[in-house]
Amino acid sequence: MSGYRLDKGGLIDRSAPRSFTFDGTSYAGYEGDSLASALLANGVDVVGRGFKYHRPRGIMSAGVEEGGAILSVGSGRFREPNVKAPAQPLFDGLVARGQNAWPSVRRDIGRINDVMNRFLAAGFYYKTFFGVRGGTKDWMIFEKIIRKAAGMGAASREPDPDQYETAHASCDLLVVGSGPAGLAAAKAAAAAGRDVILAEQDFALGGSLLAQAGGIDKAVAAIEELRAAGVTLMPRTTAFGLYDGCVAGMIEQVSDDPGMHGVRQRTWIIRPREIVLATGAIEQPLAFGNNDRPGVMQASAVRTYLNRYAVAPGTRAVVATNNDSAYATAADLAAAGISVTVIDARPDGPDAPEGVKVIRDTVPVRTLGGYVLEGVEIGPLDGDGYATRRDTLACDLLAVSGGWAPVVHLTSHRGPKPVWNDTIHAFLAGPTTEPIRTCGAAAGIWDHDACIASGIAAATGAAGPEPQAGETPAMALYEIKTHGKKLKCFIDPQHDVTTDDVRLAEREGFVSIEHNKRYTTLGMATDQGKVGNILGIATMADASGRTIAETGTTTFRPPYSPISIGALAGRGTYRHFRPVRRTPLHAWNIAQGAVMTDAGLWKRPWYFPLPDESVDDAYIREMIAVRNTVGLCDVSSLGKIMVQGPDAGDFLNRVYVNGFAKLPVGKARYGVMLRDDGIVYDDGTVWRMSETDFLMTTTTANAAGVMAKLEEYLQTRWPEMKVQLTSVSDQWAGIAVAGPQCREVLQAVTSECDLSNEAFPFMGIREAKIAGADVWIARISFSGERAFEVYVRGGSSEAVMDALWDAAKPMGGVLYGTEALGALRIEKGHVAGSELDGRTSLRDLGLGGMASSKKAFIGKAMTEREGMTDPDRLQLVGVAPVDPSMRLRAGALLDTRTDLIDHGKGFITAVTDSPDLGHWIGLALVQGGLERWEGKEMTSYDPARDGNTAVRILSPHFFDPKGERMHG
């Protein structure tokens, strides 16, 4: 092939030259060129290598359906693999490389695969390497090697340096495609005063108009008209998928320049009232011998290169067709001064255009040449569809038209299966009840005026023209078979799938088209059935003696064209991946040197290290201080819900397993709630502030879930209850003041509040003032020490914390974080998230006694199920190492000393080094619990970390089991 630039014409700016490189060589093109048109204009013929056989590949199309010119664009961390050269606009400094070839696409060592090709039939790799020695182990090794030899471009190994964003829009009508039908639809809708978005995947608007002689001016005028009518025009925007609720996903290519600061791609989520699909049709190939040789191109693509880019893709052309459309290509070639011969498979057809020779009843049998096309052998077809070679035509360009396949992908995304139409030999969109209408070539309408009528009809919801066979109907022609030596006839050049592969797969039992597709990889991945689909189905139909309609088609799925994962992520990366929640004391904690940790979305203080102190040393020091003096901890992340109203007490009575209706005003109570199925859901405290006002606290993790559940009960199950719920988690900060000296600390800041045991007993709540702020103080304890929790409005929390810390610090108090908090609760045997794992019952956790027998509550009926009372259930116990110098690990399995069978008899849920006991301790869930195991030895199995440790099963209440300290 020897392409060159024509002297005039084209939608290119000859005053704006653009330089680029391909495989290290510099070339020049113009603004308005695609990478493919610029390569053709420079006479570059071989641009890639086949996927399996490494055969040379040239430019085969002028759009996203490209199966040959698949390149890597950009270098280093900006490198993007598998770019379709015809869809890539040329820009100054563009760096492109061929793929799947070494050392270059011209001299590729991998071509040895082509010589070996009879071993590389469909399923070869699976058959050969799967289970060589049984099982999949070998496959795992071989796959890596195979992937290297057969494959596409490699993505950069570095993080994606580009920026992406997501945008939203709504409109009355979304039109996809800017060809004659799409332009007509947009114009009609805009004239009716509707809000219209017109999206076009190409970087120039106009669709097939741009490929026609004189079409560019028409397109420019039509676009100007739409702009004036207020239509939102979105070039370089691919509608990649249609979704439920008439929602379209689109990707806009904003910028190509890797050095540019700003967004490279934008994901659009469009919510239109109606959608018109004017997505056009893709010209289909014919399957004949060596039809993948560089120089073989879609007839319509040749026309696009001639008229839109002013590039002649060759000097001597043959046009092979089974339909009328390719005659326009022949006429345009002749007008450009290129010698052209049409071979038409049909006995009749349009008259020969001026300067064009037409040979009828003739098909291409095989191409000739080396790396590039030098000629084509042609001949007639017999009645059984076999061709005989009769003549040879010398050429460097073979323009092929095997008919047209309407782009029905987007409708197919919504479920309707495409339906075969015998009149036009193509699949059309299946019927849909959604407000999605297809028009123009996408609906099988080929005639220009009919396309416009079709577009207007689609915009208004009227019935449009029906597909017509045309003056000389197209001939159903797919695979051109030959007697004698097998020729390699490609149907999917991108994946190197041939007609023989499809036939072999059919013989091996892959009779369903969906299975055949997966076995041969036909039309998969970035092709999405754009090019080889109909050829593949037709070959399959022929092999199995069925019609195409009986064979059916595969399902098209989003995305229509490949999209960057980065574009889908948009700005939701790194620290924007999910929201961050900070407590009102966040800045205060940081200022005190807190090391923070993630607790769900929350940032919480993990520990407060002294200079050079490790986490282990810090939390042990913090624990000792809490046990001996006093510690302060930010507990603001706990869920807080106001439950108010005349029925609030009764409501809580139904929600918690224990009684709340009779909780006196001024008191708090620990409560546990179950799910409907009797499994423990959450725990917390409830404070009764007045007859009708309760403050509920929940675990940090379940704060949102509990709120939703309570709302569900009130709105769906007990709508008669007069209860108001308000989430106040974000409004209130909470500070735990824990340790023997907590009373002294509080007294120093709240002189008017009597904190004595008699006046303010365990589980009491009081209103008070600290540092001028109104606070609620509750005498509750998670640590097992004498303790209070102070709740204050977020805005006043720093002042209150300052006052408390000023009082606590001189007494030897500490600030403590979640690590010490967790360790203190383990010593005390209090359950938390790792025990409330959605599988444990009240009884399993040793809380069976809490359940009231005097009232009904959520989950009660189900707690007596057989499985819930099984003595073999996992139940809460304490564990300690037999050798006090050994450490324990959360997650380790527990079983008898002698043997670990399956998952063992339980597992350790939480561990800590206990300064009070002088060794590691842990909580665990074990079959049969304390009743079966107390005092006995088990082994903690932890093969991936520390190995096995002998442990003893104990009561989980390691520290102050009678609770004398917190009650004192």
Added chain:
Amino acid sequence: MIRITCPFCGTRDHSEFSYGGDATVDYPPLDASMDEWNAAIYRRSNPRGPHKEYWHHVNGCRAWLIVERNTLTHEVGAVTFAHPGLRKTVENSA
């Protein structure tokens, strides 16, 4: 993306809502027998086609809604408040 027309907020993306289970289940009284509860929680049909579901407008007005949805096509039909009092208020003001 499924879109749900909340009777209070209007048509919104499903990402504002969370699915809340089968709305055709009649939960028995809390003091009902284990068998009755077992039937309500576990013995449910799994219809192919039109169905009634609870959806919680969790990132909106926080109303619990009864949504008619076709489990086969995802088509959303009528949407009403689950709370009968709210339902009545809307009907009266319509």
